[in-house]
Amino acid sequence: MMALLSVAFLIAGAGLCLIAALGILRLPDFFMRMHAATKAGVVGCGLLLVGVAFAEPSAGTWIKVTIAIAFLLLTQPIAGHLLARAGYVAGVPLWGGTREDQLEGELQRGDFDHPASAVFRRKTMNHKIEKVVLGIASGPGMDAAITHAIAMAKAHKVDLAGLAIIDTKTLHDVGPVPIGGNYYAKELRNTLTAGARRRVAETVEVVEEAATQAGVRFGLYVEEGDPIPILRDRLTDGVALVLSRQAWFDHGLADKKIAPMSKLTHHRIAPASEPREDDAPIVVFG
Amino acid sequence: MCGPAYHPGPSGPDRVVALDLLGLLGVAAAGMAVVVSGSVAFVDIALGVALIGFLATVAFAGFIERGSIDEEEGP
Numbered sequence: 001m002m003a004l005l006s007v008a009f010l011i012a013g014a015g016l017c018l019i020a021a022l023g024i025l026r027l028p029d030f031f032m033r034m035h036a037a038t039k040a041g042v043v044g045c046g047l048l049l050v051g052v053a054f055a056e057p058s059a060g061t062w063i064k065v066t067i068a069i070a071f072l073l074l075t076q077p078i079a080g081h082l083l084a085r086a087g088y089v090a091g092v093p094l095w096g097g098t099r100e101d102q103l104e105g106e107l108q109r110g111d112f113d114h115p116a117s118a119v120f121r122r123k124t125m126n127h128k129i130e131k132v133v134l135g136i137a138s139g140p141g142m143d144a145a146i147t148h149a150i151a152m153a154k155a156h157k158v159d160l161a162g163l164a165i166i167d168t169k170t171l172h173d174v175g176p177v178p179i180g181g182n183y184y185a186k187e188l189r190n191t192l193t194a195g196a197r198r199r200v201a202e203t204v205e206v207v208e209e210a211a212t213q214a215g216v217r218f219g220l221y222v223e224e225g226d227p228i229p230i231l232r233d234r235l236t237d238g239v240a241l242v243l244s245r246q247a248w249f250d251h252g253l254a255d256k257k258i259a260p261m262s263k264l265t266h267h268r269i270a271p272a273s274e275p276r277e278d279d280a281p282i283v284v285f286g
Numbered sequence: 287m288c289g290p291a292y293h294p295g296p297s298g299p300d301r302v303v304a305l306d307l308l309g310l311l312g313v314a315a316a317g318m319a320v321v322v323s324g325s326v327a328f329v330d331i332a333l334g335v336a337l338i339g340f341l342a343t344v345a346f347a348g349f350i351e352r353g354s355i356d357e358e359e360g361p
Contacts, residue, residue: 006321010318010321013314013317014314014318017310017311017314020307020310021307021311024303024304024307030299030300030303033300033303033304034303034306037303037304037306037307037310038306041306041307041310041311042310044310044314045310045313045314045317045336048313048314048317048318049313049317049329049332051317051321052317052318052320052321052329055320055321056320056321056324056326058326060326061326061329064326064329064330064333065329067333068313068329068332068333068336071333071336071337071340072310072313072336075336075340076310076340078340078344079306079339079340079343079344079347080306082343082344082347082348083299083302083303083306083343083346083347083350085347085351086299086346086347086348086349086350086351087299087350089350089351090299090350090351092299
């Protein structure tokens with residue numbers, strides 16, 4: 001019985017330690033990694049030590065294990081809190097997808113001298129907008145993005161540029177094909193790309209009409225390839241990029257659904273503001 | 287059994303967090319050593335490692351808060 005209990009506790013503890021280690025390796029920013037290390041680490045170690053006490057049951061072991069666990073429970077939260085506070089004060093960048101920073105204005109943040117922070121730091125609207133670029137994708141949420149981009153261009157009295165991208169990287173990834181299926185894979189790629197071009201043409205028509213009605217000058221760029229570097233190239237100073245929250249540049253043709261927000265934050269392109277409505281467009285400042 | 291732990295993270299604070307977890311894994315390893323070897327003395331070692339790990343983390347947190355470790359004047 002004791003042996004069984006001991007094994008159960010040991011496995012639970014070791015499992016939690018493993019989860020903590022995985023968390024350190026996989027989580028995207030400093031604060032999340034810290035949370036994984038301290039929370040899972042302390043419970044994992046606690047369970048493991050209880051397992052040890054069950055394996056070698058004697059009064060001395062139990063007392064020592066109790067002391068060790070009490071000590072862990074006392075110190076680890078403090079250590080974690082100190083680390084998080086230190087990291088925040090030092091200005092360690094938050095994950096690009098962070099929605100709310102409740103400590104903003106409470107603690108002064110330093111400049112964190114690390115190359116990633118330059119990419120991560122959220123650009124705000126404190127500089128002049130010289131150009132509004134609308135990412136032209138097809139799908140839900142595009143109407144809201146078009147309206148927003150035109151309103152923005154009008155308010156700042158600047159030109160509107162339409163940037164139509166065909167995500168050939170996603171569309172050409174048709175998955176594994178059996179031997180001899182290469183011809184059909186090629187055919188499928190061509191069909192998908194042609195379909196995407198058709199949809200781009202349709203959306204561009206809508207945008208053009210809306211822009212003429214609003215009296216905004218409109219120019220169009222069409223590109224094919226991986227959208228992330230293309231978007232990055234366009235994001236120069238003074239550019240405001242407007243994207244749909246739901247439609248990506250595969251124009252709804254790829255099998256897997258791509259969420260623009262997670263795609264952008266994954267590649268460290270941080271949006272300026274994040275309204276909570278689901279269909280509000282994404283705005284990124286260059 | 288405790289898996290990969292120390293990931294030399296992209297920045298200094300990340301390494302401190304990794305070190306913190308490594309300390310905890312040290313405690314866990316000492317615990318496992320008790321079971322494997324049957325010698326109860328390893329429980330004391332677990333206690334000691336936990337202590338030192340805490341102190342190290344607190345010290346590093348102070349360093350991070352004041353600036354980078356490199357800028358710190360030598361002893």
